Amino acid sequence: MKLVIGNKNYSSWSMRPWLLLRHAGIAFDEVKLSFNSPTFKRDALAFGPTGKVPVLVDDGVTVWDTLAIAEYVAEKFPDKQLWPRDxxxxxxxxxxxxxxxxxxxxxxxxxxxxxxxxxxxxxxxxxxxxxxxxxxxxxxxxxxxxxxxxxxxxxxxxxxxxxxxxxxxxxxxxxxxxxxxxxxxxxxxxxxxxxxEWLAAAVQENDFVAHDEPYRRAPN
Ligand SMILES: N[C@@H](CCC(=O)N[C@@H](CS)C(=O)NCC(=O)O)C(=O)O
Structure with missing residues (x-):
């Protein structure tokens, strides 16, 4: 299972399925694309039809929307109880x-x-x-x-x-x-x-847009 995400500092939609899979202990390969790269759109389009992240690629299936990814994973791993049981x-x-x-x-x-x-x-x-x-x-x-x-x-x-x-x-x-x-x-x-883990990786990625720099927090 492959999860394509954007910058950990900026990508709220990417954080959701990443956290869900990690917390559930479901193994996946992370592919990170940089929003700051001039080839972001082209790179993202290589995985999913919208040119946006996140995208989950698994066993010949491409799922390109966060809610659909969550539902797909919940169905594939029913024992993980990703939705409430009730x-x-x-x-x-x-x-x-x-x-x-x-x-x-x-x-x-x-x-x-x-x-x-x-x-x-x-x-x-x-x-x-x-x-x-x-x-x-x-x-x-x-x-x-x-x-x-x-x-x-x-x-x-x-x-x-x-x-x-x-x-x-x-x-x-x-x-x-x-x-x-x-x-x-x-x-x-x-x-x-x-x-x-996500927050620490966001600090490490050092891939910020220039106007953000004055607000950067010192790493913990
Ligand atoms: N409805 C989509 C939204 C995805 C989305 O807007 N992703 C943003 C990043 S958080 C993106 O890829 N933006 C890049 C772009 O629009 O070029 C979802 O739920 O996954």
Missing amino acids: AKQRAEARAICAEMHAGFPALRTHLSMNVTANLAGLGWNVAVQDDIDRISAIWTGLRARHRADGPFLFGRFCIADAYYAPVVTRFNTYKPKLAPALDEYMHTMLDLPEMK
């Missing part, structure tokens, strides 16, 4: 993934992923706050209901956590004011060994 919870998990997939345009535009930068206080506007408030409501409600089952949105780690992982890193980069109740979930996600 049908009602599964429906809700799918709904919040779809909401992330299609929504939160202000957050995505103004707090774009940049995991190694410190952009505290930047990017905020009223529309961004509306997105933050909606995400806060999702996380707070799920954590309150599933606290007894574990530290993730539905208790156990599932596709929904992978889906919201780049929001966790965005909040860590832009540091908007969040309800204290969300700190615990932020820490749970940032402390995941796979998340740490």
Whole structure:
């Protein structure tokens, strides 16, 4: 199984399936393409029809959309229980993934992923706050209901956590004011060994766009 991704510093869509596969212990070969390369589009088109990442290539199948990748992997590895086992919870998990997939345009535009930068206080506007408030409501409600089952949105780690992982890193980069109740979930996600692996690799890749440089955080 091959997962084609973009820069670990910038590619929120790539982070989701990468984290999902790693956390589940599913082996894959990583192929990383640089957004800063003049051949990015051509390189990406060699793997999938949209010229975007991520793309999963497995056993003669090409899957080029994050939600489709998550579903494909969940079907291929049912024992990994990548969606919640309970049908009602599964429906809700799918709904919040779809909401992330299609929504939160202000957050995505103004707090774009940049995991190694410190952009505290930047990017905020009223529309961004509306997105933050909606995400806060999702996380707070799920954590309150599933606290007894574990530290993730539905208790156990599932596709929904992978889906919201780049929001966790965005909040860590832009540091908007969040309800204290969300700190615990932020820490749970940032402390995941796979998340740490991704963040460390983002520092190492040293492939930043020039206007980002003044904001680079010192490596931990
Ligand atoms: N709907 C796609 C979105 C993929 C996407 O927009 N990927 C971005 C990187 S995060 C990309 O490849 N951008 C490069 C480009 O548009 O040229 C998915 O869910 O995977």
